[in-house]
Amino acid sequence: MIDLNRAKEIANKKLEELGNNTQIQLAIIDDEIVEFENGWLFCYQSADYVNTGNFGALISGTAPLIVDKENESVHITDTTMTEDFYIEKYNKYRNDPEKFQTEIHNVNVMEE
Numbered sequence: 001m002i003d004l005n006r007a008k009e010i011a012n013k014k015l016e017e018l019g020n021n022t023q024i025q026l027a028i029i030d031d032e033i034v035e036f037e038n039g040w041l042f043c044y045q046s047a048d049y050v051n052t053g054n055f056g057a058l059i060s061g062t063a064p065l066i067v068d069k070e071n072e073s074v075h076i077t078d079t080t081m082t083e084d085f086y087i088e089k090y091n092k093y094r095n096d097p098e099k100f101q102t103e104i105h106n107v108n109v110m111e112e
Contacts, residue, residue, distance in 0.1 A: 002067075002072055004033070006072070008028060011040075011067050012028065014065055027050040029050055036091070038091055039067050039069045039090065041065070041066050041083055042066075044064075044065070045059065046058065063079045068094070075090065078105060085104075089103050
């Protein structure tokens, strides 16, 4: 089982990958980390916003990441539901990542 520091390393590595794709440096919002039974949920924003609080540096579409405590896997959620929703679905479908992704994205289709 990993600790929070290791989970943050994993999340930061994923954010670096995402940032490289978008040319925006991303950073975890430490005050918004949520620990739950099977992992941690990490919210993030542009590093400029996290470091300065400059509202002009806010970016949209920052779907929280989940890092699993046991297997160190990273899962990108979505932006339309609450953090509790994603945690509940992750706990339920943790052993079936494909089903987890299907469940969190199907709810968005059903509501349109």
